[in-house]
Amino acid sequence: MAILETHNMAVGYGQGKRRKALIANLNLALEQGSMVALLGMNGAGKSTLIRALTCDTQPIEGELLINGNNATTISKKEISRLIALVATERIMGGGFTIWELVALGRHPHTGLLGRLSSHDREVVDKCLDDVGITHLAHQHVASLSDGERQKAMIAKALAQQTPIIVLDEPTAFLDVASRIECMRLLHKLAREQSKAVLLSSHDISQSLLLADELWVITRERNLITGTTEQVVMSGAMNKVFDNASIVFNSNLCDYEAQLPVVGSVKLSCNDLRLRRCMVNALLRNGVAINEDSHITLRVNDINDITTSTGHIIHNIKDIATLFQ
Amino acid sequence: MIAALVTLSIACLLIGSVHIDASVVFGILRGHDSGNQAWDIIVTQSRLPMIATAILAGAALSVSGLLLQTTFNNPLAGPSILGVSTGAGLGVAIVMLAMGGTIGGVFGETVGSYMATLLGGLVGAAVVLVILIAFASIVKSSTMLLIIGILVSYLASSVISLLNSVASEQGLHSYVAWGFGNFAGVSLQQLPVFASIIILALAASLLMIKPLNALLLGTRYAQNLGVNTHSTRNLLLVITGVLTAVVTAFCGPIGFVGLVVPHIARLALGTAEHGKLLPATMLTGAVVALLCSLLSVISPHGIIPINAITPIIGVPIIIYIIINRRRINYFN
Numbered sequence: 303m304a305i306l307e308t309h310n311m312a313v314g315y316g317q318g319k320r321r322k323a324l325i326a327n328l329n330l331a332l333e334q335g336s337m338v339a340l341l342g343m344n345g346a347g348k349s350t351l352i353r354a355l356t357c358d359t360q361p362i363e364g365e366l367l368i369n370g371n372n373a374t375t376i377s378k379k380e381i382s383r384l385i386a387l388v389a390t391e392r393i394m395g396g397g398f399t400i401w402e403l404v405a406l407g408r409h410p411h412t413g414l415l416g417r418l419s420s421h422d423r424e425v426v427d428k429c430l431d432d433v434g435i436t437h438l439a440h441q442h443v444a445s446l447s448d449g450e451r452q453k454a455m456i457a458k459a460l461a462q463q464t465p466i467i468v469l470d471e472p473t474a475f476l477d478v479a480s481r482i483e484c485m486r487l488l489h490k491l492a493r494e495q496s497k498a499v500l501l502s503s504h505d506i507s508q509s510l511l512l513a514d515e516l517w518v519i520t521r522e523r524n525l526i527t528g529t530t531e532q533v534v535m536s537g538a539m540n541k542v543f544d545n546a547s548i549v550f551n552s553n554l555c556d557y558e559a560q561l562p563v564v565g566s567v568k569l570s571c572n573d574l575r576l577r578r579c580m581v582n583a584l585l586r587n588g589v590a591i592n593e594d595s596h597i598t599l600r601v602n603d604i605n606d607i608t609t610s611t612g613h614i615i616h617n618i619k620d621i622a623t624l625f626q
Numbered sequence: 627m628i629a630a631l632v633t634l635s636i637a638c639l640l641i642g643s644v645h646i647d648a649s650v651v652f653g654i655l656r657g658h659d660s661g662n663q664a665w666d667i668i669v670t671q672s673r674l675p676m677i678a679t680a681i682l683a684g685a686a687l688s689v690s691g692l693l694l695q696t697t698f699n700n701p702l703a704g705p706s707i708l709g710v711s712t713g714a715g716l717g718v719a720i721v722m723l724a725m726g727g728t729i730g731g732v733f734g735e736t737v738g739s740y741m742a743t744l745l746g747g748l749v750g751a752a753v754v755l756v757i758l759i760a761f762a763s764i765v766k767s768s769t770m771l772l773i774i775g776i777l778v779s780y781l782a783s784s785v786i787s788l789l790n791s792v793a794s795e796q797g798l799h800s801y802v803a804w805g806f807g808n809f810a811g812v813s814l815q816q817l818p819v820f821a822s823i824i825i826l827a828l829a830a831s832l833l834m835i836k837p838l839n840a841l842l843l844g845t846r847y848a849q850n851l852g853v854n855t856h857s858t859r860n861l862l863l864v865i866t867g868v869l870t871a872v873v874t875a876f877c878g879p880i881g882f883v884g885l886v887v888p889h890i891a892r893l894a895l896g897t898a899e900h901g902k903l904l905p906a907t908m909l910t911g912a913v914v915a916l917l918c919s920l921l922s923v924i925s926p927h928g929i930i931p932i933n934a935i936t937p938i939i940g941v942p943i944i945i946y947i948i949i950n951r952r953r954i955n956y957f958n
Contacts, residue, residue, distance in 0.1 A: 358849065382850060387847065393844060397892060397896075407851070409836060409853075416836030444955035
């Protein structure tokens with residue numbers, strides 16, 4: 303059974319008669335043990351949807367069920383034991399040590415004064431270990447890199463011991479290495495600890511690689527859901543952006559700009575890595591790859607590029623002159 | 627810190643504008659008759675209440691500063707900077723003038739009159755806090771909120787000045803004296819009321835340690851940890867208002883203690899975790915207030931106003947913190 307479901311839910315702004323639905327007819331299901339990536343362009347309503355799913359705001363229509371119970375009947379305290387949140391914003395609280403920060407995740411389980419039992423302490427230690435930041439336990443939050451901070455926040459979310467973890471663009475401010483590491487970690491946690499992980503992201507290639515399911519908000523504000531493969535094969539990925547010159551390349555599993563092209567060549571190159579580089583270099587300079595082209599470009603090495611028409615290409619920037 | 631507290635308390639007992647021998651002071655404390663009635667009165671009715679007042683007022687102002695800094699997520703917040711003290715002062719001034727009495731050391735002949743003064747202070751502080759809450763939801767920038775606090779403070783000061791222009795000469799004189807700041811304003815008879823309100827409010831602040839820690843992560847995370855951020859913030863501001871108003875009504879608007887002491891405590895502890903920080907702030911506040919109190923009586927030329935001493939201690943610390951804010955972890 304899904305741990306979190308929505309029935310005909312609509313999310314948006316405002317209340318009463320002035321309310322405006324941003325995304326409607328949401329019938330979603332989040333399962334434990336799998337990671338879902340929520341994709342969509344800026345302003346599509348990713349954060350609005352996440353706020354509603356984390357019970358931060360009320361849905362303006364329909365209902366949200368968590369663990370089979372209507373969310374409106376669940377107390378805030380109870381929700382903090384069901385859903386753990388990791389937000390985009392850099393957190394304040396630089397004066398906490400990492401251990402203290404992660405221990406805040408125990409709040410829903412401690413009493414009025416927040417005193418930690420030995421069990422709570424063990425949980426904190428284990429969460430630090432699961433995320434791989436035990437060695438940072440006694441450093442201050444302020445001394446960490448953005449990637450380490452975000453890992454600490456994931457450890458905090460784990461310490462809440464909730465079945466659901468929701469992350470609102472957790473990797474937005476991270477460099478590529480931390481981004482990949484962060485996504486892998488979340489995928490691992492979903493699998494090994496049977497968490498239901500929902501994250502919104504702009505990182506398409508990592509999402510396609512690691513998410514079990516995609517929830518894609520299209521430019522018409524429809525939400526398309528399915529396994530990652532189903533969604534990619536359905537062509538839904540091309541319905542995300544307004545800009546017609548941004549197209550989804552399913553070979554690359556990422557978006558690319560459709561650049562103006564002045565001509566095309568057939569590419570002959572045995573080294574796959576070099577071939578990949580050459581495709582980009584040619585596209586950047588206005589030349590497409592077409593197996594039927596009457597010009598063949600032979601690439602033996604970056605510095606050894608010749609054409610079937612007898613030209614030697616010394617500088618790839620000059621490739622367009624072939625078509626003038 | 628506890629050692630410093632004890633040492634300073636003893637020093638405050640022994641040192642004062644009237645010289646009394648240490649052995650005589652301890653004799654009086656043990657209940658012996660010193661043979662000099664004036665000395666008995668000085669020790670039991672002036673120095674003892676003054677020490678208790680300084681300890682409580684220092685702790686109260688410091689905790690009030692810490693709560694404001696966490697609530698507004700602003701390291702430069704404090705009861706005097708945000709205008710809470712001035713608001714309380716305005717309330718006190720209105721009540722005193724309305725009653726035709728005077729503000730300061732001589733106020734409160736009857737329980738009713740100083741209760742009214744206290745109420746005036748509370749209402750004044752509450753009004754400023756409500757204004758701050760209202761602006762806090764409109765202006766997101768914490769610097770702007772500080773500036774609004776300062777503006778509110780100026781406004782309250784100007785109203786106080788207007789009131790003073792219609793006040794009697796005696797009223798004006800005691801108002802000016804009150805404005806200097808003074809831990810001697812609480813008599814032995816008033817001390818139980820003063821102490822019980824402050825101890826209650828400090829105890830209430832200790833119950834807020836858990837939500838305070840959550841608030842340091844920002845409201846969204848705090849809500850996700852099960853904290854009702856709205857009611858928590860209101861409760862914190864009520865505690866702040868009570869602490870500031872009571873101290874201001876009795877001791878005058880004492881600046882800098884509330885702003886600086888939480889920073890001293892953070893620097894000393896190396897953590898922003900309120901479970902450790904809040905008690906440390908109370909203790910440090912008491913020590914700093916006692917130190918100011920001692921410095922105010924140490925001069926042979928008479929009593930120096932508390933508000934002449936607090937900036938001398940406070941300003942260098944604030945400047946140090948501003949200059950080193952990149953190095954000091956709790957700013958980021």
